[in-house]
Amino acid sequence: MEELKQAILNKGVVLSDGVLKVDAFLNHQIDPVLALQIGKEFGSRFINSRITKVLTIESSGIAPGLTTALELKTPLIFARKRKSLTLSSNLLTAKVHSFTKNETNEITVSKDFINEGDNVLIIDDFLANGEAALGLASLVEQANATVAGIGIVIEKSFQPGRNKLEEAGYVVESLARLSSLVDKKVHFLEEISE
Amino acid sequence: MEELKQAILNKGVVLSDGVLKVDAFLNHQIDPVLALQIGKEFGSRFINSRITKVLTIESSGIAPGLTTALELKTPLIFARKRKSLTLSSNLLTAKVHSFTKNETNEITVSKDFINEGDNVLIIDDFLANGEAALGLASLVEQANATVAGIGIVIEKSFQPGRNKLEEAGYVVESLARLSSLVDKKVHFLEEISE
Numbered sequence: 574m575e576e577l578k579q580a581i582l583n584k585g586v587v588l589s590d591g592v593l594k595v596d597a598f599l600n601h602q603i604d605p606v607l608a609l610q611i612g613k614e615f616g617s618r619f620i621n622s623r624i625t626k627v628l629t630i631e632s633s634g635i636a637p638g639l640t641t642a643l644e645l646k647t648p649l650i651f652a653r654k655r656k657s658l659t660l661s662s663n664l665l666t667a668k669v670h671s672f673t674k675n676e677t678n679e680i681t682v683s684k685d686f687i688n689e690g691d692n693v694l695i696i697d698d699f700l701a702n703g704e705a706a707l708g709l710a711s712l713v714e715q716a717n718a719t720v721a722g723i724g725i726v727i728e729k730s731f732q733p734g735r736n737k738l739e740e741a742g743y744v745v746e747s748l749a750r751l752s753s754l755v756d757k758k759v760h761f762l763e764e765i766s767e
Numbered sequence: 768m769e770e771l772k773q774a775i776l777n778k779g780v781v782l783s784d785g786v787l788k789v790d791a792f793l794n795h796q797i798d799p800v801l802a803l804q805i806g807k808e809f810g811s812r813f814i815n816s817r818i819t820k821v822l823t824i825e826s827s828g829i830a831p832g833l834t835t836a837l838e839l840k841t842p843l844i845f846a847r848k849r850k851s852l853t854l855s856s857n858l859l860t861a862k863v864h865s866f867t868k869n870e871t872n873e874i875t876v877s878k879d880f881i882n883e884g885d886n887v888l889i890i891d892d893f894l895a896n897g898e899a900a901l902g903l904a905s906l907v908e909q910a911n912a913t914v915a916g917i918g919i920v921i922e923k924s925f926q927p928g929r930n931k932l933e934e935a936g937y938v939v940e941s942l943a944r945l946s947s948l949v950d951k952k953v954h955f956l957e958e959i960s961e
Contacts, residue, residue, distance in 0.1 A: 596877060596879075596880075597879070597880075601844065601845065601847070601876075601877060601880065602842050602843070602844045602877075602879075602880040603829075603833060603836070603842065603843040603844070603845070604842060605833055605834075605836045605837040605841075605842070605843055606837070606840075608833060608837075609837065631825065631826035632825035632826045632829060632845065632847070635797075635826060635829040635830060635833075636829060636833050636843075639797060639799055639802060639829075639830050639833060639834075640799075640833075642797070642799045643799040643800070643802075643803065646800075647799075648796050648797065648798060648799070649796070649797040649799055649830075650795065650796045650797070651795065651797070651826065653795070653826070682795075683790060683795060683796075685790075685791070685796075686790075686791075686795065686796040
């Protein structure tokens, strides 16, 4: 997705070989026009998948999740990393380990909002080790719903996340795929189809 | 705002005299069409305020903040309740006490994204005691920027937040104003102009 690649090149900051900071347009300050384009792109990639719900995780997934849900005309649900006071005990839960933060969070979604028969598109801002996406997929499957696919804004293709998700049988669509971040530079994966 | 009032009446759940649960359409599952209408309404109320940035707080403020920013053609910034690993030390910070959770969070925004001369619209999902809005306003003023106004999706008018914000000199626009939640029912404040 060209607009996204340009934003990454122009406004992204490579902090280390593993960390790309996109605070200027994706996960602290958000460019709403780019967010809308991201939603349209996910929408077009999953237009024939009969999606009934979009599921993401707070906080950085909410903007691309919302614009995707708008495009696919479905509700958006965001999983919480901390339990809400007004969420009842009626919860789906999964453990998600963050390698960058070296902590394990329990993520939760109310059982009210993912139901048997739902066809769920999972959206997240980054794919690295795949832990968040696998946790979200577990929530969907606990509800006897189907994971229709996983849409990722920025995939670190040099980390094992995509392989783990594909081995688990999930369709993964990433809008930007990074082959490396060495020498403080962003390198995109060459994609034959683009 | 009529669509919002209808959603509150049809999908909101009064948990107690002080707590309205809007998990079905605003802050866990999100109705993207309603979120867009909320953004259009805030946009029309602040169209002449020459807003340069919309500021909200994770997580529930992000959806209405994003649609408002889209409408006003500005970036959205969301304050974090927990420090991000990739946020530098270059931070604006304020303490925000939550009466419902009985905890104090330090909220943060990178100094990179609110600058002197910015004219900032603050958006949040709920107004009760006004602590979050005052914390966000403090971040704006620490940056020598101006608070152009505070837009609230649901105001608990029976709690002191609005008075505190108005006494501090801020313009407050709320899309739904609740006069009480007694008897497990939602009562809206009568507004002469509607």
